[in-house]
Amino acid sequence: MNLRARYARDRVIEGLLVFATLLVVVPLFVIIFYVIMNGFSALNFAFFTEELGSPARAMQGRPTGLVHSIVGTIVIDLIALVMAVPFGIATGIMMSEYGESPMAPVARLMTSTLNGMPAVLMGLMAYALVVKNTGGFSALAGSVALAFVMLPIIARTTESVLRVTPWSLREAGMSLGLPRWRVTTALVIPAAKAGVITGILIAFARAAGEAAPLMLTSFGNNYFTLDVTSPMDTLPQRLYSLAISPYRQWHTMGWGAAIILLLFVMVTFIVGRVIVQRMEDRLKN
């Protein structure tokens, strides 16, 4: 093949690659555009102050909203976070700082396995362990299911940020005569703090968008409740119920739920990126 033909082929391939990239990137903007366009018109004052109630309430044009789902999401997700963080960070520390322990490779394998597990299985687990034993669907069971989702994500990100903190830091600590646990808690963790927090943020954002495990555990509720032993509503699971309902008014509210979820995910995404970027810049200097 002569040189001109080779260059020509190079240009054609480049064109195909650009085309493929557009094909992948464009749907994202289409989805964001539709959610924002339809979502904003669904948001009003009542959306944030009223509970959903029965379908009749929306059909008759009485004010309804999703305040119970928003509060429920916050309650369930925060409890899940409190449950998952100590275990997740400890696992991360173990895999990075106690790499010589025979448990480390096992934990690493289990973490990556759990990371690839469908979230719906976490819901089945939490159902069998919590709902069945406590006698009913509850917000707490939902928190347990989400904690299962968060745990491997936190463990993996913690491990990877601890690993990139320079060894010289640990050696400096050891040379000052600090015991190993003080090196970890006083030097390594503070140095990697931003990364660990980002990992927790990622896990939180991921769990906040999960509907499947919650449908099997916290079940959902059309009314406001703060009782964590009773069924409680959450945004993703409510979004699903609204979307497959036969009521036009509820479809509109579904878009409202979607825009809130989307904005939340985008904000956490941007915050996480900014933190990671700052860390990378600092490591370079």
Add this chain to the structure above:
Amino acid sequence: MADVVVPASARAAELIPARYRNPGDHFFKLVVLGLSSSIILLAVVMPVVLFIEAAPTFRAFGFMDFLTETTWDPVAAIHGAWPFVVGTLITSFGALLIAALPAIAVAIFVSEYAPKWLARVINYTVDLLAAIPSVVIGLWAIFNFAPMMRDLVYMPIYMWAIEEAEWLIPIIGAPSTYNLITATLILALMIVPYTVALSRDAIAQVPVEQREASWALGSTRWEVIRQAVLPYARTGIVAGLLLSLARGLGETMAVAMLIGNRNRMPFTLFGPAATMPSVIINEFREAVEPLHYSSTMAVGLYLFVVTIGINLLASYIQRKLSISKGVL
């Protein structure tokens, strides 16, 4: 494992005579190991719990017969997982087939062609796509994508098939709004970010010298990629494809919203179907009968087995078959 670095602190700790060792060390290690055993426990307990909950089904139908039984009729108390296994395989392999080439192309474009700023923009966009909750994508697809595809694509094809290609009808079936092909397309969109990210990582592992050698031989940019970059990254990309497949298998909400939920075979392309995760979501909450309940759990156990199998295969490929033999 080759990549475990024993920290300097660990070696130093062994050199210290027992009486000078810090008691805090012992305590801290105990706490850390204790808390982190939770993750191992979770991974081990999961199949056990699923199996115990599914036991009545396996006792009633047998482990393999439940897999191959094609009827799922809770009213008649006959349960078989085969339709859902088939539905899952069609949607996830279909989605991978659709997603693989564009995803690898994006990975090549951002790592070899695009200027830095553009690569960063594309990477952020793709990662954001991965972060969008499944239900949000499902909502968009229910109200925009699915009706549009039915009117603009499926109906014309069906009409054409009636006139010109009778033999196609049993394969494609009468178009419904929520169907197998829509679910597959959306699933493809949802696994693309994973495929891109994993292929990108595989390409990033290719040493610069490899590229430089090819440049020095007078290759064009594409020849560098084809002869130096892709062969080196190949195993990583294949492992990435497998992991994306596992993602697709387990994707629940968007598929449950779009696939139409039909429990009976045969499935057609434009007709409703069901997958393992979708049947769990749809029937679990209504499963009052013990056998119905244990059957959804059994479907969950199959899902677990398939997912873990693919994940282990992917990590095996990554470790054993790569050019670097897992050193990297």
